[in-house]
Amino acid sequence: MCHKMKIILGNSLKEFLESQAKKNPIRADGSKFSWEEKNVQSDRVETGSSGLLDAIYLKKPAEGTVVVERSVAALIQERISNLEEEITHLRSRIRFFKIAILIFFVGAMMLVGEVFILLRGG
């Protein structure tokens, strides 16, 4: 099982990641992280948009105030528009099936009526 857990990284990939990390060095301080070049302390782990994602995907209760990053807001907006598109699509299907059921029902009623007339010998 152990060999399956190992992830082999090529040397070029290691170099690529290291060079990207040099461009954007991360400074860790406990559970807080900051990007060195900006010198801006980021405690998004505590108050960032990840709290909202957890509330949506993990159903964890959201805190009093939720701060949403622009990218996450865009993501949620996109998901909502996708879902709305799907709802419209499903609604049109439902309308189609309703009409079909109505036609079948009317047809069935007419058939029953015909049978009654025949039984009465009309």
Next chain:
Amino acid sequence: MGNLREKFQGLENEVSARFIGNKDAIHAIILDQLHQRSATLIRAHRGLGKSTLMLLLLKGLCGDDLVVISGASEVKRGEVVGRLHIPSLEREGVEKVLWAAFTKSKGKGLDEVNRLNPYTSANVHHMMQFGEVWAYGQRTAIEDYVLLANENPGDPTTFMHPPPFYDRFDICVYLSSLTWREKFLLQELIEKYEGQLVGSMPQMLSLEELQEARKEVSSLRLSSDILGQINLLVRDFQVCIRNREESEVKPPALCEGCHFIRDICSSIKEPPSERSTAVLTHLAKAMTWLDGSVNFDSLLNAGLWILPHRMALVRVRNLLQDLNALLDREKAKTDDREARKQWAILNELYKGYTPALYKLGKEAASEDIVFAEELMRLEDRWVKEGKVSGEETISVQMGWKLPGSWRGERA
């Protein structure tokens, strides 16, 4: 090295002096000659000079050591590889194969490749793949060569060639018709060379020099940044979180309700093969050698040469314009990745599991499938090591699965 580079630049100048317009296409073809067993496909409608350009380049590289097969005549013949030596068979009962000139020549031209018969195209396909040809149970190895082919995509083809055949061509360049200004230049050019455009083309470098240049280019080392960009560019055109490659349902039906429906992947029906990575790497090396540098923009430009014959789009109005639009999106995607600093996050995550960085990683993964793939592999490991619970992983939360993995009760 300088001398060889000057000779290659001289070749480009001589070809450009005899072929008006389409400078990008000429440069692309020149770059593609800088690796072993190069195979280039030129696509253009009739009368735009695809055969002339093919011959100019073959003459410039191989002189008279070239053989051109015409798709139209091969419909009847089919003797590209070799034929039996009848006297040996009759007198000695020995099957001796006379290998055709096409197999021996350094310069190989395929005119109207979409009209080659299946027998010929199968032989050419095998030659491009394995560097050998077979006839009557005998094989012969094919040494390094220059192969240029052309076809008119608007022609009703005699036979449909399979996608793997086209995949063997490193690049595919399209020629466009001449502008009003360029038509004047063409008239003057025909007068200047008295109609002998191809006949007047000199051989610009010997075959030994060509091979030496190819070796020099092959020995170059690209920076990790360029290699990373090459791999990302190709992966973005291949990846599908619903495993398009193995799926019987293809986009757009496959993409219904997908989280990444607005991404590049949803526009691609059949992804490019892994060969595109190798070819793009060759081209990047060739650009470094011939042009002096390579950057992300030149890689995106090369995307227009390596992708059109290797993939199928969901909706095609104008293949090159559609590809251009996808490459624009790729550029925007790269800028987004930079802004998210996701590779620095991934670098830290590969070193070890950190809950806070993992959360940032999950955010990045929800916007980038390529990153998501890498994170999901890490998640698998962390779940097995007991660092993360199955329900916490982005793969479970989003319902994504890596191809070939069984998740059991965690799914």
